[in-house]
Amino acid sequence: MMTMKISPSILASDYANLAQELDRIAASDMIHVDVMDGHFVPNISIGAPVVAAIKKVCRVPFDVHLMITDPLDYVEDFARAGADLICFHAESNSDIGATIDKIHALGKQAAVALKPKTPVDAVVPYLDRLAMVLVMTVEPGFGGQSFMADMMPKITQLRALGYQGDIEVDGGVNADTVKLAAAAGANVFVAGSAVFKSDDPAATIALLRQNAQEAYEKETE
Numbered sequence: 001m002m003t004m005k006i007s008p009s010i011l012a013s014d015y016a017n018l019a020q021e022l023d024r025i026a027a028s029d030m031i032h033v034d035v036m037d038g039h040f041v042p043n044i045s046i047g048a049p050v051v052a053a054i055k056k057v058c059r060v061p062f063d064v065h066l067m068i069t070d071p072l073d074y075v076e077d078f079a080r081a082g083a084d085l086i087c088f089h090a091e092s093n094s095d096i097g098a099t100i101d102k103i104h105a106l107g108k109q110a111a112v113a114l115k116p117k118t119p120v121d122a123v124v125p126y127l128d129r130l131a132m133v134l135v136m137t138v139e140p141g142f143g144g145q146s147f148m149a150d151m152m153p154k155i156t157q158l159r160a161l162g163y164q165g166d167i168e169v170d171g172g173v174n175a176d177t178v179k180l181a182a183a184a185g186a187n188v189f190v191a192g193s194a195v196f197k198s199d200d201p202a203a204t205i206a207l208l209r210q211n212a213q214e215a216y217e218k219e220t221e
Helices: 015-024 048-055 075-081 096-105 124-129 149-160 177-184 201-220
Strands: 031-036 062-067 085-089 109-114 132-136 166-170 188-190
Touching: 015 048, 048 062, 048 075, 062 075, 062 109, 062 188, 075 085, 075 096, 085 132, 096 109, 096 124, 109 166, 132 149, 149 166, 149 177, 177 188, 177 201
Parallel strands: 031 062, 062 085, 085 109, 109 132, 132 166, 166 188
Antiparallel strands: none
């Protein structure tokens, strides 16, 4: 039985009140932290100092998503800032194997993300060393985009290859699309707007988790 996990993205939160926003999502399984450098993606978000600051007021594990050109140069900064899992892109300039090695050497879990146009083949040689694979269901760089259902075969392919780690989906996740992703075999769901724009984030997190679990069980019964 797979465990369904909800990882709200603070990209959709009120940055002026991050401590209070983290309290609102205390029921989540992970906190998704989007790091953008304005080069790998056309947007700039937050850096390691902000991660270090919010780590002091949050006990939920940090799922840090590095959308940056040279992740190998920065994984140590984010590990020291409090990242529990560090995810970087297969399409970045850093050597995938060397970056995974460095993350592990820092005592953290490693994950690799795939943009929509990147095939699963890019990550296959490293699957036995990854705690998670992130399948992007939007183009990385901006929140609020629509879910790309045509990415579901990537998830199915990863499971067919025997991958037993976490498979995360990021982009356009809501109470409906979470069902599609879970049925395909994903078990970690990044939800930004769906959670932070909700009147009751805890109830929304519970609903997302329940919908994912039911869709997965229906598919596998």
